[in-house]
Amino acid sequence: xxxxxxxxxxxxxxxxxxxxxxxxxxxxxxxxxxxxxxxxxxxxxxxxxxxxxxxxxxxxxxxxxxxxxxxxxxxxxxxxxxxxxxxxxxxxxxxxxxxxxxxxxxxxxxxxxxxxxxxxxxxxxxxxxxxxxxxxxxxxxxxxxxxxxxxxxxxxxxxxxxxxxxxxxxxxxxxxxxxxxxxxxxxxxxxxxxxxxxxxxxxxxxxxxxxxxxxxxx
Numbered sequence: 001x002x003x004x005x006x007x008x009x010x011x012x013x014x015x016x017x018x019x020x021x022x023x024x025x026x027x028x029x030x031x032x033x034x035x036x037x038x039x040x041x042x043x044x045x046x047x048x049x050x051x052x053x054x055x056x057x058x059x060x061x062x063x064x065x066x067x068x069x070x071x072x073x074x075x076x077x078x079x080x081x082x083x084x085x086x087x088x089x090x091x092x093x094x095x096x097x098x099x100x101x102x103x104x105x106x107x108x109x110x111x112x113x114x115x116x117x118x119x120x121x122x123x124x125x126x127x128x129x130x131x132x133x134x135x136x137x138x139x140x141x142x143x144x145x146x147x148x149x150x151x152x153x154x155x156x157x158x159x160x161x162x163x164x165x166x167x168x169x170x171x172x173x174x175x176x177x178x179x180x181x182x183x184x185x186x187x188x189x190x191x192x193x194x195x196x197x198x199x200x201x202x203x204x205x206x207x208x209x210x211x212x213x214x215x216x217x218x
């Protein structure tokens with residue numbers, strides 16, 4: 001499977017959101033990556049359910065929803081109703097992670113777990129078989145435009161080994177600082193999904209940027 005591209009809507013032009021959604025629809029991208037932030041788990045606030053609902057009306061590709069919020073269990077049914085294909089919660093925000101994963105799956109969504117840069121992949125050892133996607137944060141969560149954390153490559157290698165050892169089918173997603181300078185190396189290291197925000201939406205020609213990124217990937 002070729003590494004997938006998931007443009008991060010957080011970096012889109014909110015004054016022209018429909019235009020940017022339709023651009024991604026027509027591009028070589030695979031998913032929409034949507035960051036939901038509450039100002040508590042992370043210092044920033046992004047957008048909530050009404051904006052996600054508006055995105056969903058125009059999006060023609062799967063919605064990869066990343067919850068950077070406390071107590072995500074309260075909203076699982078809500079995000080299922082808003083047609084999230086993948087719902088990712090943070091390991092650091094879940095007291096009962098296994099129960100949360102089961103609740104996500106019960107609503108028909110793929111269950112993802114995100115790890116902050118300081119969190120080792122070993123914390124997933126007992127639940128990796130129940131996870132559909134692991135989102136490795138390659139920047140500190142909460143804001144776009146940060147520099148890529150180089151330790152991510154080693155972390156991906158450890159995660160890939162854990163997935164193999166436990167015979168899991170979890171995908172590896174990289175979120176933060178992805179550009180044409182590190183995309184090929186991340187793909188080679190084992191990344192299945194690359195989230196790209198500013199690199200795509202701040203480009204002079206976003207569709208061409210996505211197409212060029214696609215050519216770099218395995």
